[in-house]
Amino acid sequence: MEGNKKSKVVIIGGGIVGCAIAWELAKYQLDVTLVEKQPDLAMETTKANSAILHAGFAARPGTLKARYNVRGLALYRQWEAALGLEIEYVGSLVVARQAAEKEKLAELLAWGEANGVPDLELLDREAVLALEPALSPEIAGALWAPGAAVIWPFGAALAFAENAVANGARVMTDCEVRSIAIAAGRVAGVETSRGFLPADVVVNAAGVWADDISRMAGDDSFTITPRKGEYVLFDRAASGKVRHIIFPIPTAVSKGILISTTVHGNMFIGPNAQPAAGKDDTATTEAGMAEVIAGAQKLMPDLPLGKAIVEFAGLRAGSDRGDFIIGNSAAVDGLVQAAGIESPGLTAAPAIAERIGELLCERWPNLKKRADHIPDNPKTVRFSKLSAAEQAALIEQNPLYGRVICRCELITEGEIIAAINRPCGARTVDGVKRRAGTGLGRCQGGFCGPRVVLILARELGVPVTAIVKDAAGSSLFMDKLPGHCEVLKP
Amino acid sequence: MRRQNCDVAVIGGGPAGLAAAVSARRHGAQKVLLLERDRELGGILQQCIHNGFGLQRYDEELTGPGYASRAARALEAAGGVEVQLDTMVVGLTPDKVLRTVSPAAGLQEVQAKAVVLAMGCRERTRGAIRIPGERPAGIYTAGAAQRMVNMEGYLPGKEIVIVGSGDIGLIMARRMTLEGAQVKAVLEIMPYSNGLTRNLVQCLDDFNVPLYLSHTITRIEGKSRVTSVTCMAVDENRCPIPGTEKTFACDCVLLSVGLIPENELSEATGIALDPLTGGPVVDQHRETSVPGFFAAGNVLQVHDLVDWVSAESDIAGRSAALFARQLRPAPEKTLLLQAGSGVRNVVPQRLVCQPGQAEAVRLFIRVAQPARNVRLRCLCQGETCYERRLPIVKPSEMVVVELPSAAYQPASGLLTIAVEEAAP
Numbered sequence: 001m002e003g004n005k006k007s008k009v010v011i012i013g014g015g016i017v018g019c020a021i022a023w024e025l026a027k028y029q030l031d032v033t034l035v036e037k038q039p040d041l042a043m044e045t046t047k048a049n050s051a052i053l054h055a056g057f058a059a060r061p062g063t064l065k066a067r068y069n070v071r072g073l074a075l076y077r078q079w080e081a082a083l084g085l086e087i088e089y090v091g092s093l094v095v096a097r098q099a100a101e102k103e104k105l106a107e108l109l110a111w112g113e114a115n116g117v118p119d120l121e122l123l124d125r126e127a128v129l130a131l132e133p134a135l136s137p138e139i140a141g142a143l144w145a146p147g148a149a150v151i152w153p154f155g156a157a158l159a160f161a162e163n164a165v166a167n168g169a170r171v172m173t174d175c176e177v178r179s180i181a182i183a184a185g186r187v188a189g190v191e192t193s194r195g196f197l198p199a200d201v202v203v204n205a206a207g208v209w210a211d212d213i214s215r216m217a218g219d220d221s222f223t224i225t226p227r228k229g230e231y232v233l234f235d236r237a238a239s240g241k242v243r244h245i246i247f248p249i250p251t252a253v254s255k256g257i258l259i260s261t262t263v264h265g266n267m268f269i270g271p272n273a274q275p276a277a278g279k280d281d282t283a284t285t286e287a288g289m290a291e292v293i294a295g296a297q298k299l300m301p302d303l304p305l306g307k308a309i310v311e312f313a314g315l316r317a318g319s320d321r322g323d324f325i326i327g328n329s330a331a332v333d334g335l336v337q338a339a340g341i342e343s344p345g346l347t348a349a350p351a352i353a354e355r356i357g358e359l360l361c362e363r364w365p366n367l368k369k370r371a372d373h374i375p376d377n378p379k380t381v382r383f384s385k386l387s388a389a390e391q392a393a394l395i396e397q398n399p400l401y402g403r404v405i406c407r408c409e410l411i412t413e414g415e416i417i418a419a420i421n422r423p424c425g426a427r428t429v430d431g432v433k434r435r436a437g438t439g440l441g442r443c444q445g446g447f448c449g450p451r452v453v454l455i456l457a458r459e460l461g462v463p464v465t466a467i468v469k470d471a472a473g474s475s476l477f478m479d480k481l482p483g484h485c486e487v488l489k490p
Numbered sequence: 491m492r493r494q495n496c497d498v499a500v501i502g503g504g505p506a507g508l509a510a511a512v513s514a515r516r517h518g519a520q521k522v523l524l525l526e527r528d529r530e531l532g533g534i535l536q537q538c539i540h541n542g543f544g545l546q547r548y549d550e551e552l553t554g555p556g557y558a559s560r561a562a563r564a565l566e567a568a569g570g571v572e573v574q575l576d577t578m579v580v581g582l583t584p585d586k587v588l589r590t591v592s593p594a595a596g597l598q599e600v601q602a603k604a605v606v607l608a609m610g611c612r613e614r615t616r617g618a619i620r621i622p623g624e625r626p627a628g629i630y631t632a633g634a635a636q637r638m639v640n641m642e643g644y645l646p647g648k649e650i651v652i653v654g655s656g657d658i659g660l661i662m663a664r665r666m667t668l669e670g671a672q673v674k675a676v677l678e679i680m681p682y683s684n685g686l687t688r689n690l691v692q693c694l695d696d697f698n699v700p701l702y703l704s705h706t707i708t709r710i711e712g713k714s715r716v717t718s719v720t721c722m723a724v725d726e727n728r729c730p731i732p733g734t735e736k737t738f739a740c741d742c743v744l745l746s747v748g749l750i751p752e753n754e755l756s757e758a759t760g761i762a763l764d765p766l767t768g769g770p771v772v773d774q775h776r777e778t779s780v781p782g783f784f785a786a787g788n789v790l791q792v793h794d795l796v797d798w799v800s801a802e803s804d805i806a807g808r809s810a811a812l813f814a815r816q817l818r819p820a821p822e823k824t825l826l827l828q829a830g831s832g833v834r835n836v837v838p839q840r841l842v843c844q845p846g847q848a849e850a851v852r853l854f855i856r857v858a859q860p861a862r863n864v865r866l867r868c869l870c871q872g873e874t875c876y877e878r879r880l881p882i883v884k885p886s887e888m889v890v891v892e893l894p895s896a897a898y899q900p901a902s903g904l905l906t907i908a909v910e911e912a913a914p
Contacts, residue, residue, distance in 0.1 A: 280713060283624045312625065388589075392491050392597040399593035404527065404578040408754075412591075444615040446631040450638050464644055469627035473714035476627050477644035480669065 010199040014041040018205035023160035024353035026167035037176035042157035048314025055145035057112025068348035075350035092148035092245035165423040187334030210339035219331035226315040229271025230288040238307035257295030269296035318342040384410040408441025430470040497814040502608035504533020506787025508561040513807025532558030546797035603814035611788040628716035632658040632746040647742020659746025664693035766835035776806035830908030848895035855889040865912040
């Protein structure tokens with residue numbers, strides 16, 4: 001494996017964990033390929049979660065969750081400028097609603113100190129209400145963690161993937177793994193819907209599907225049982241009510257129904273924790289919505305329910321082990337697991353990636369870092385954030401920055417084309433939405449959606465009917481019948 | 491950055507903007523600038539290829555593009571209007587400085603003497619009506635689908651359920667049927683339709699499309715593309731009645747659940763809005779709360795007929811020209827108009843009386859619910875100053891009343907418009 005020929009690593013799964021691993025491994029002299037079965041990256045668990053970088057007090061000391069949470073947060077801080085991540089360090093509060101719950105706050109404080117979380121502080125009722133005046137006046141106190149942050153998870157996954165590609169990695173979307181080839185008891189490659197990919201090492205970062213992937217290689221040592229979490233997102237007009245991440249006292253199964261803000265300034269509530277009907281069950285339910293609303297109202301009785309704009313659900317990829325499963329498979333040589341990733345998986349992702357890098361260094365002691373590694377991602381142009389002089393100069397250079405396509409969010413055709421043409425570019429309408437921000441505003445894409453379809457078809461050189469909304473098969477428009485004439489129809 | 495001045499700047503080149511620009515020229519504005527964000531004039535008319543437009547204004551039945559071309563020809567005939575297409579207004583200040591952006595001219599700053607707001611309206615979305623279930627492809631607002639079918643030549647689906655019975659939804663039920671699609675149902679949560687009677691007859695009845703009144707959509711199924719829709723009957727409080735579930739297999743949901751005047755620019759300029767119409771508060775000359783800013787068409791109130799949009803815009807254009815020429819007399823007296831019992835909203839919301847001017851004023855009234863044989867009254871200090879009998883009223887059909895000058899000229903303070911059942 002050593003010498004001139006680079007070792008081949010295939011990463012299965014283009015969520016935050018797979019993308020972070022690709023980013024980390026692309027720092028080394030390796031041949032890295034990431035495969036994702038969906039048309040775009042970050043379309044499953046990474047797309048629908050609480051979008052929080054946790055401080056690190058909620059995981060039991062000694063667990064992998066605790067270790068990688070704290071290290072992951074530090075890595076985000078270290079790399080956010082180079083990668084161009086959108087992170088707001090708003091801080092979090094775990095709120096005790098009765099005096100009896102304050103014991104639990106003390107326990108979380110102790111866990112946090114054992115995990116090495118800095119600046120934790122117990123606050124009394126008055127101090128909490130001073131921070132968050134809209135909270136229920138009946139609360140008893142809170143644990144304050146100023147280091148917690150909110151992040152744009154899709155943006156983070158994409159930034160990792162783009163940097164990996166800039167450093168020579170390949171990202172293949174619409175690429176579903178069908179089987180894993182084993183030769184002489186070790187991994188030899190991956191059979192995919194886009195052909196066979198030879199591999200010396202396969203990293204399993206397949207989220208809710210990780211147990212299926214592991215079984216394909218012959219390792220059935222764990223099971224993923226997805227649990228659904230439902231959310232309600234509010235209009236920016238209702239933001240300002242909440243300035244921090246507000247947790248209730250955690251339960252045995254989850255951190256509870258919280259209230260937070262996104263990096264884009266939208267308040268949201270959720271998640272509940274319900275069994276999922278399948279690994280693709282992301283339907284919201286009436287009962288679930290009622291549960292989420294009632295849960296959030298316990299913390300904040302006066303929720304602006306009339307300002308709700310979207311409801312959505314995501315799946316937690318929790319395993320029967322109760323902790324992250326990180327490391328070499330005991331059953332198959334060359335299979336590396338990054339599985340069972342539930343909260344705080346988003347926070348832990350870069351630390352998990354770092355650990356996978358260490359494992360490969362142990363496997364290949366001569367493995368070296370690339371001398372020509374590019375740490376920085378190019379900046380993304382956001383027309384609406386530029387000064388008038390910058391806007392004028394940009395249109396002069398490329399007139400398409402003068403054509404507004406998304407009028408609610410003021411996003412130009414130039415930005416949409418850039419989102420399509422950059423590495424790991426958008427191929428779907430929702431892909432453009434996540435990269436450029438089209439359709440996120442008050443009209444929810446009613447005006448710009450069809451225009452984005454036409455731009456995608458033109459830029460990609462495919463028929464309009466081939467453009468999908470999001471997932472494979474989510475086609476948007478059909479051809480009229482050829483030769484069909486409504487007047488002359490018999 | 492390009493800079494220029496004009497007498498009247500008109501924002502929006504749909505039917506409202508076109509009529510306002512022509513009217514402004516006719517009333518002496520020297521330089522009129524018409525700003526349109528799409529690539530051609532006419533606004534939403536261009537995608538309304540059905541007929542039924544222009545009966546009042548042109549005494550002829552036209553299609554949407556036909557009506558738009560009439561209006562555009564009038565603009566050419568008037569001369570002196572600079573049209574900028576592909577141009578979006580991104581900023582507007584109370585002292586009438588507009589900032590625009592376009593591929594051709596880049597960033598531009600315009601100092602106007604008067605401004606006509608004619609930005610139209612947008613469609614309400616799924617988020618506004620909270621439908622549980624999956625989030626597959628195949629859900630469109632009716633107007634967005636109409637644009638794809640009529641202007642771009644693509645179909646949004648083959649088996650359709652339409653949510654809401656607004657006019658665009660009804661028109662699309664017929665349009666999709668003509669394109670060979672099957673329209674399975676039109677669901678309306680209210681016990682009456684929100685569309686014009688003529689559209690109910692010509693778009694649903696004539697094509698055997700079933701309309702389910704007092705029904706609401708309760709679930710959308712489908713992983714990648716819509717596969718079915720479930721609806722339920724609702725009680726008088728609009729709550730679903732258990733046991734009434736009906737499921738329609740379909741691949742497409744069209745939403746026709748209302749229109750919202752597009753007033754983000756107006757709001758940013760500090761113009762007061764009427765929460766009942768969603769548009770600016772105006773007087774009978776269509777002047778808003780900020781002097782020199784006028785509004786007309788669907789940005790002011792959602793109209794049923796484009797003919798009324800044009801008529802209203804004639805007024806706004808004239809007023810803007812007179813303002814730019816400093817010919818508008820100061821009002822002597824201001825009366826407030828308010829929606830009384832049985833009335834949802836009234837436009838204009840203010841009446842100004844100017845010295846030596848006494849003219850009839852046209853009121854646009856939306857009633858709160860359908861009724862037969864009603865009495866429409868205009869009340870001032872408890873006294874009836876105007877009264878009219880109407881055989882039938884519906885929220886979907888605007889009531890248009892010419893209020894004679896005598897009915898408001900001597901009055902003061904507050905005028906209340908009420909619609910109540912007439913004594914038999």
